[in-house]
Amino acid sequence: MSATPVAGRPVRLGVLGCADIAVRRVLPALATVPGVTLAAVASRSGARAAQVTDRFGGDPLEGYDALLARPDVDAVYVPLPAALHAPWVEKALAAGKHVLAEKPLTTCVADTARLVGAARAAGLVLRENVMFVHHPQHHHARRLLREGAIGEVRTVVAAFAIPPRPAHDIRYRPELGGGALFDVGSYPLHAARFLLGDGLEVVGATLRTDGDRGVDVSGTALLAGPGGVTAQVYFGMEHHYTSRYEVVGSAGRLTVDRAFTPPADHRPVLVVERSDGTERLELEPFDQCAGTLDAFVRAVAAGAGTAGEAIVRQAELIADVHRSGTRGVRPAPRPARDAVEGEDR
Incomplete structure (x- = not known):
């Protein structure tokens, strides 16, 4: 030890x-x-x-x-x-x-x-x-919401999608825990929790499964929280690259692009739109991996x-999306016997 x-x-x-x-x-x-x-x-x-x-x-x-x-x-x-x-x-x-x-x-x-x-x-x-939750741009966005920059928050729309991966990529191997939901889907789901809190429940979801590979390659989910707040998320591995979220409120909209995997030298821009105009807030670059x-x-x-409660809640939310999106038709991933190293995650 x-x-x-x-x-x-x-x-x-x-x-x-x-x-x-x-x-x-x-x-x-x-x-x-x-x-x-x-x-x-x-x-x-x-x-x-x-x-x-x-x-x-x-x-x-x-x-x-x-x-x-x-x-x-x-x-x-x-x-x-x-x-x-x-x-x-x-x-x-x-x-x-x-x-x-x-x-x-x-x-x-x-x-x-x-x-x-x-x-x-x-x-x-x-x-x-x-x-991504360690990047200051998201903490700045959450602070703006709490300060009422767009009025009362009504809904979050979040998306993370990537183009198809090489055929041998582990995301296409169910026995290794592959699939879009476990990978890219976790980002917009986590963003919804980060912005709206842990009171979200899955209202409905869809998952599209690649029958040849046996993994989900895209999906959507609708979440609802206290006070009627909602979140819509979508994700996939067969899309034009998309990494963003927007928060719509009673008096405006906040948009964050390049939200989940920005390069270390990227200068984030938070866009706040209200009836009296649009404000662009440019932040300093930050290496979220570091x-x-x-x-x-x-x-x-x-x-x-x-920080166990947050980890378990995220796992529960992913499981609820999977359950709603597949209605029990997809078997659980089989335990893998060997690791696969050197492949893109």
Whole structure:
């Protein structure tokens, strides 16, 4: 079991797997975050781990268990396919490691709740890597709403859609937790919760399934909350790239484009439209990947524990959309035997 991080010493991070998101986004951002050092990278292939550590530092390890056995690793980042999160997050927590896992934390509400409970009982930090909520543009947008910039909020319309992926992409593999809902669908659903709170319920949903691949490739959902507020979300993997939300109120509309995956050098613009004119609020660029890593590292250093309620509520909302959209016709993803590394997430 790893030692508890000590004040004044960097958090020592290990990475389970060499997935594309880790190599392309997370590890480059990690180098800019204070208070953390890369201790080790594990892969099923020792050669692959060495390729990554040659670029970013740390020790290369063959096999994920080898990393979890290291006493000089305080926390682990898990970028494995979604269906592999539950067993490896569970093993990491049992080894006394804090965990940052790619979204979704698991593909099953019961597994999510169980892991949250395990982290809480052990006093460990468990976080789901939802990067966009760490970008200041969304906190600025929420502050405008609370200040009444568009009057009383009536509805949120949020969308995240991407063009088709390569045929071998793990998003098309049901046994690895693929599908649009678990991947791109989680963003607009999370945005609705972020902007409107956790009182949202699923009124109805649709999911379009690719019969050959056995995964959902697009979907929509209608949510309703207290006081008649609503949210409409849509998502998919067969679309023109779309990443935005708008909030319509009694006296105006707030729009945020490039909402979920902006480049680190992107200058966000929040557009507020009212009857007396349109205001464009330009903000400074921000690297949301570095922001989420910094928040995790600070939580580990402070012994902040897990933010479990929010993780479980997100899992429940996704499950409700799936249930409404499929009416039970799609079987649950089968457990995966092996990880798939190096593919885009």
